[in-house]
Amino acid sequence: MITLKVNGIEVSVPRGSTILQAAEKAGVFVPTLCHDRRITPYGACRLCVVEERRKPGSLIPSCFTPARDRMEILTETPAVLEAVRTQLQLILVNHPLECPICDKAGECTLQDLVIRYNVTEAPFGTEAFARYLDRRSPLIERDMTRCVLCGRCVRICGELQGREELEFQHRGHKMVVGTDGGRALDCDFCGLCVSTCPVGALNDKLFKDGTRVWKLRREPSVCTHCGLACEADFHLEEGQLRRVTPAAPTGNGKGLLCARGQFGWRAFRSPSRIGAPRIRRDGVLHEAGWNEAIAHAAKALDAVRRSHGAASVALLTADHLTTEEAAAWGAFWRDTFGGGPVGSIQADGYRQILETLAGVRGARVAGGTPRDLDEADALVVLGGGSAELHPVLKPLVNGWLRRGGRELAVVSSWPDALTRRATLPLTVTPGLVEDFCGELLAALGSERAGAPADLARYGIDSCALARLVGLLVESRGVVVLVAPEPWGDNRQKARLAAYLQDRVRAVVPLGGQVNSAGAVLGSGLVSDGGAGNGIALTEAIEAGRIRALYLLGEDPLEGLPDPQRVRRALERLDCIVCQSPFWTAVTDLAHAVLPSALLHEKRGSILSLLGESRSLRPVLPPFGQSRSDGEILPGLAAALATGPRVPSAPSMPEPAAPRPAATPAADEAAMPFRLEAVPSLFGDGILSRQSPDLEELRRGLRVVMSGEDFERLGLAERETVEVRTPAGSARAEAERDAGMLKGLLLLRHAAGRPAGLSLIRQGAGCIPADIVRIGT
Amino acid sequence: MSKALLKGLALTLKTFFRPPVTLEYPDEKRPVPDRFRGRPALVARADGAPRCVACGLCEKICPSLCITVVAETGPEGTRSLARYRLDLNRCSFCGLCVEACPVEAIVMSGEYELASGSREPLVLDEGRLLAAPDRPGEERP
Ligand code: SF4
Ligand code: SF4
Numbered sequence: 002m003i004t005l006k007v008n009g010i011e012v013s014v015p016r017g018s019t020i021l022q023a024a025e026k027a028g029v030f031v032p033t034l035c036h037d038r039r040i041t042p043y044g045a046c047r048l049c050v051v052e053e054r055r056k057p058g059s060l061i062p063s064c065f066t067p068a069r070d071r072m073e074i075l076t077e078t079p080a081v082l083e084a085v086r087t088q089l090q091l092i093l094v095n096h097p098l099e100c101p102i103c104d105k106a107g108e109c110t111l112q113d114l115v116i117r118y119n120v121t122e123a124p125f126g127t128e129a130f131a132r133y134l135d136r137r138s139p140l141i142e143r144d145m146t147r148c149v150l151c152g153r154c155v156r157i158c159g160e161l162q163g164r165e166e167l168e169f170q171h172r173g174h175k176m177v178v179g180t181d182g183g184r185a186l187d188c189d190f191c192g193l194c195v196s197t198c199p200v201g202a203l204n205d206k207l208f209k210d211g212t213r214v215w216k217l218r219r220e221p222s223v224c225t226h227c228g229l230a231c232e233a234d235f236h237l238e239e240g241q242l243r244r245v246t247p248a249a250p251t252g253n254g255k256g257l258l259c260a261r262g263q264f265g266w267r268a269f270r271s272p273s274r275i276g277a278p279r280i281r282r283d284g285v286l287h288e289a290g291w292n293e294a295i296a297h298a299a300k301a302l303d304a305v306r307r308s309h310g311a312a313s314v315a316l317l318t319a320d321h322l323t324t325e326e327a328a329a330w331g332a333f334w335r336d337t338f339g340g341g342p343v344g345s346i347q348a349d350g351y352r353q354i355l356e357t358l359a360g361v362r363g364a365r366v367a368g369g370t371p372r373d374l375d376e377a378d379a380l381v382v383l384g385g386g387s388a389e390l391h392p393v394l395k396p397l398v399n400g401w402l403r404r405g406g407r408e409l410a411v412v413s414s415w416p417d418a419l420t421r422r423a424t425l426p427l428t429v430t431p432g433l434v435e436d437f438c439g440e441l442l443a444a445l446g447s448e449r450a451g452a453p454a455d456l457a458r459y460g461i462d463s464c465a466l467a468r469l470v471g472l473l474v475e476s477r478g479v480v481v482l483v484a485p486e487p488w489g490d491n492r493q494k495a496r497l498a499a500y501l502q503d504r505v506r507a508v509v510p511l512g513g514q515v516n517s518a519g520a521v522l523g524s525g526l527v528s529d530g531g532a533g534n535g536i537a538l539t540e541a542i543e544a545g546r547i548r549a550l551y552l553l554g555e556d557p558l559e560g561l562p563d564p565q566r567v568r569r570a571l572e573r574l575d576c577i578v579c580q581s582p583f584w585t586a587v588t589d590l591a592h593a594v595l596p597s598a599l600l601h602e603k604r605g606s607i608l609s610l611l612g613e614s615r616s617l618r619p620v621l622p623p624f625g626q627s628r629s630d631g632e633i634l635p636g637l638a639a640a641l642a643t644g645p646r647v648p649s650a651p652s653m654p655e656p657a658a659p660r661p662a663a664t665p666a667a668d669e670a671a672m673p674f675r676l677e678a679v680p681s682l683f684g685d686g687i688l689s690r691q692s693p694d695l696e697e698l699r700r701g702l703r704v705v706m707s708g709e710d711f712e713r714l715g716l717a718e719r720e721t722v723e724v725r726t727p728a729g730s731a732r733a734e735a736e737r738d739a740g741m742l743k744g745l746l747l748l749r750h751a752a753g754r755p756a757g758l759s760l761i762r763q764g765a766g767c768i769p770a771d772i773v774r775i776g777t
Numbered sequence: 778m779s780k781a782l783l784k785g786l787a788l789t790l791k792t793f794f795r796p797p798v799t800l801e802y803p804d805e806k807r808p809v810p811d812r813f814r815g816r817p818a819l820v821a822r823a824d825g826a827p828r829c830v831a832c833g834l835c836e837k838i839c840p841s842l843c844i845t846v847v848a849e850t851g852p853e854g855t856r857s858l859a860r861y862r863l864d865l866n867r868c869s870f871c872g873l874c875v876e877a878c879p880v881e882a883i884v885m886s887g888e889y890e891l892a893s894g895s896r897e898p899l900v901l902d903e904g905r906l907l908a909a910p911d912r913p914g915e916e917r918p
């Protein structure tokens with residue numbers, strides 16, 4: 002620690018802190034324009050100048066100058082004020098004065114500073130000048146005439162998001178921030194550049210021209226698109242949501258959001274929201290009152306209970322309940338109703354891994370916290386797609402890597418975002434990640450030195466493997482992230498994670514929905530019998546062991562491979578109750594539809610994947626007649642409280658090991674590619690799928706292949722091709738990716754699309770495939 | 778008493794031959810002074826559209842909260858006016874909106890005949906606000 006004085010106020014800061022940090026700690030205002038605490042200082046604007054008492058006249062940029070012990074800093078001397086004022090006047094030479102039509106007005110750093118320093122004249126004149134204006138890109142508008150070249154967007158995109166989509170171009174007066182070749186943005190659309198731009202040069206198109214910032218009320222809330230539950234600020238105008246921004250990066254807050262968090266909010270009021278309860282009468286869904294609908298649902302469930310036992314009713318949850326609601330539902334399901342298997346489709350992999358961890362520990366799982374992640378010496382990621390499942394992991398990990406000397410090992414069968422940043426990438430043959438994890442467990446468990454038996458099969462070199470084993474054996478500073486495969490099997494990964502959890506600093510399962518962690522750890526709405534595992538569910542229905550489904554926001558029809566088989570199975574059911582905020586494919590088969598509220602419309606707490614507990618209060622008004630899941634329960638519980646408890650609980654069998662699909666050999670031989678379904682950056686969950694803006698970014702079903710394959714097939718950019726697998730065929734947009742292995746195809750955005758889901762099979766990590774050009 | 782009566786009659790007689798100071802009000806109107814604050818009016822551009830850029834500053838400054846500005850993305854892709862509403866029932870004719878406007882799109886017109894049998898006609902939209910009688914000496918583009 003060093004001690005210095007800022008304007009006479011004494012502060013102690015850790016050695017290495019900047020003068021600006023010391024001033025902040027002392028509560029002294031220092032003007033800044035190019036500074037953002039999320040990224041490294043840069044020194045572009047020179048507004049943060051201060052003076053040292055013992056060296057009058059020499060101006061020090063405080064944002065990147067380290068503080069020294071016993072410094073005496075002055076921030077308001079005439080020389081400093083004069084410099085700041087002149088600097089602002091110089092910036093204004095090239096800045097249009099169009100505050101009246103600029104959406105930044107009211108929260109613009111430049112505007113605020115010009116007012117604060119009372120800059121009323123333009124002694125250097127103002128130049129009429131224009132730079133490009135890009136309105137083609139989705140969601141983000143770039144009006145470069147307003148840019149002050151602070152470089153914040155360039156740095157945040159490169160340093161944190163790791164995209165390097167924006168860069169400085171040209172020199173001198175012509176300098177501008179742009180994309181290569183001046184094309185439209187084609188990036189992660191994390192919106193971090195928009196959130197950091199101090200002026201109105203980068204704009205959120207969803208917010209543009211809609212209102213003015215001073216009309217907004219800022220409500221702290223969280224993003225509910227994935228299990229990280231990032232903190233977000235909701236900006237409301239008279240109860241209407243206008244935009245979502247990352248929470249200010251103060252204290253522990255990381256100030257990060259991804260595309261779903263920043264741009265996915267129109268899902269909350271999508272046309273697919275259900276406004277009123279409905280019941281099926283004579284084969285048609287009719288609107289009904291709440292009491293009637295609950296009575297109808299209860300009656301149907303009771304009928305199933307009487308004829309087949311309550312255990313033949315399965316509960317599927319999308320984990321969008323608060324922890325309190327999940328606890329109440331768990332208790333109702335187990336104790337009052339005595340219902341059958343509980344599971345989830347979207348969070349199945351996560352629950353599988355977490356429950357294995359919890360099962361082994363027998364008590365609370367000590368998952369990783371943001372601090373563990375921050376202080377780890379090495380990260381080991383088991384499984385691909387971690388940063389696609391939880392996009393904010395990418396800036397988190399990039400920020401963590403920036404500090405140097407750290408090891409990021411990623412075991413994946415495809416080049417996902419983290420593999421590209423990995424210091425130790427282990428690219429496993431497609432489809433074999435599960436087996437590899439099993440082998441790794443065997444190797445670690447027996448402390449058998451050396452490599453798994455048949456290395457060549459996995460396609461990784463022994464050197465890299467030795468380093469991975471070394472990491473896992475030696476170091477306690479290792480944090481292990483486990484990313485499940487969307488429709489694959491995850492039991493080996495779960496076992497490996499359970500083995501590692503006492504040996505490394507922390508094990509964090511990924512892939513959870515917003516409150517999966519809370520539902521499993523906090524309230525015991527635990528899966529049992531693997532009902533969420535699609536094959537087990539479908540087979541149980543086909544075998545007549547499951548006669549009814551209670552869906553808490555979940556949809557097997559939109560979320561499981563082989564939709565035709567799933568539909569046939571669902572049509573056999575005696576009763577489906579949909580308690581969901583959104584109208585999805587399965588709602589059309591429902592016997593009763595109970596509109597439930599979104600998390601933003603209710604009060605309660607949730608637990609993020611990283612163990613952060615967040616309390617929510619309603620920030621959005623209730624939609625239509627929808628009620629929170631907690632409010633729906635008492636009526637239903639009362640209606641079902643009395644009834645026969647048929648003890649014949651036909652327990653679910655362990656899900657059979659996914660059978661290697663029986664496919665005609667000839668079929669496979671003719672298929673030169675291996676296709677793997679991977680998670681989408683823009684969200685595969687039901688909530689994310691309701692957003693028209695994320696849907697625009699997804700651009701439908703996409704198939705990604707290596708540049709070599711792309712050229713060999715003679716495809717054009719964005720050409721629509723036909724993808725064939727033994728399971729089915731579908732049209733998808735072809736895309737090339739230089740980082741891809743030859744012969745591998747990645748299928749993006751399959752969730753929610755019957756065409757995409759019909760290409761894949763449950764439990765198979767990858768599947769043979771072929772690409773056919775349309776019209777040949 | 779008769780003296781007072783005569784005095785009064787004398788005044789009447791004297792005034793009888795002077796030109797009148799009153800006006801036949803509804804038929805004749807007195808020109809308003811330059812700084813008169815009649816009902817606020819929007820200024821039109823040459824093409825007849827309001828000059829207003831929908832920045833919302835008048836709405837922000839109005840102490841009586843009688844202005845509502847709704848913006849939209851205009852044909853040029855920039856902010857432009859979708860709806861402008863001014864509730865004369867609440868307006869205090871202070872003229873702060875005129876001072877706040879960065880593009881001189883709103884003025885205090887000379888119109889003062891605002892009596893109405895109900896409240897609704899006093900809630901003015903942009904069409905009604907654009908149509909204001911010109912004031913002498915003022916040129917509207
Ligand atoms: S949205 Fe994110 S990835 Fe795209 S340019 Fe901005 S910072 Fe970079
Ligand atoms: S666009 Fe904004 S953040 Fe980027 S350099 Fe210009 S002013 Fe800075």
Ligand code: SF4
Nearest residue numbers: 224227231259262393
């Ligand atoms: S990482 Fe997850 S919680 Fe965070 S902003 Fe993205 S979708 Fe939302």
Ligand code: FES
Nearest residue numbers: 044046047049064
């Ligand atoms: S904030 Fe220090 S130079 Fe810009």
